[in-house]
Amino acid sequence: MFYTPKTPRWLKKIYGSCEWDVPVTNVKTIYLTFDDGPHPTITPFVLNELNKYDAKATFFCIGNNVETYPEIYKQVITEGHSVGNHTFDHLNGWRTDTVKYLQNIAAAEKLINSDLFRPPYGRISRSQIKALVDRVPSLRIIMWSVLSGDFDNTISTEKCLDNVLENAGDGSIIVFHDSEKAFKNLQYALPETLKYFSKKGYQFKNL
Incomplete structure (x- = not known):
């Protein structure tokens, strides 16, 4: 499985209309994001870890999971985090025609107001x-500057953490996943990420 923990500049230029990081301000800030939830046990784990540091994050949710676990989705919002649309069925845009892709996103929009x-x-x-x-001029397409690789079961938990610590900085949008596939790496890397950047004076904000 090939991926780069740090998004290369050439890719950001190709997809220049998407958001890859957040402009730096006078407050050091990290933007944690979580894809593929909500999940009945893993999302609450994430929320509990975030609460320890008064951290806010953004959860890109799959419509089908929101429909299945509406109470977890509501908990994310109630606790002050942002939510985003991640399609209804986790579709790969490169393998899906545009009409079907937009229909799938629209189905998720009925459940995810974002x-x-x-x-x-x-x-x-x-x-x-x-x-x-x-179709939706106000839509913000959010990518990332740092990919943790938590979904990659061939790497160690320590390597997953290193992917984040070695590449993230002020204004970085970091991707984790609140999913079963990623949980082995997530449950180690997320608490350590929060601890490391908190000690360095960073805040954790949602998009």
């Missing part, structure tokens, strides 16, 4: 981006 969208796998064509923004 102007934030993240394409699953980060795979979306520029024509799909245009079609999305033409």
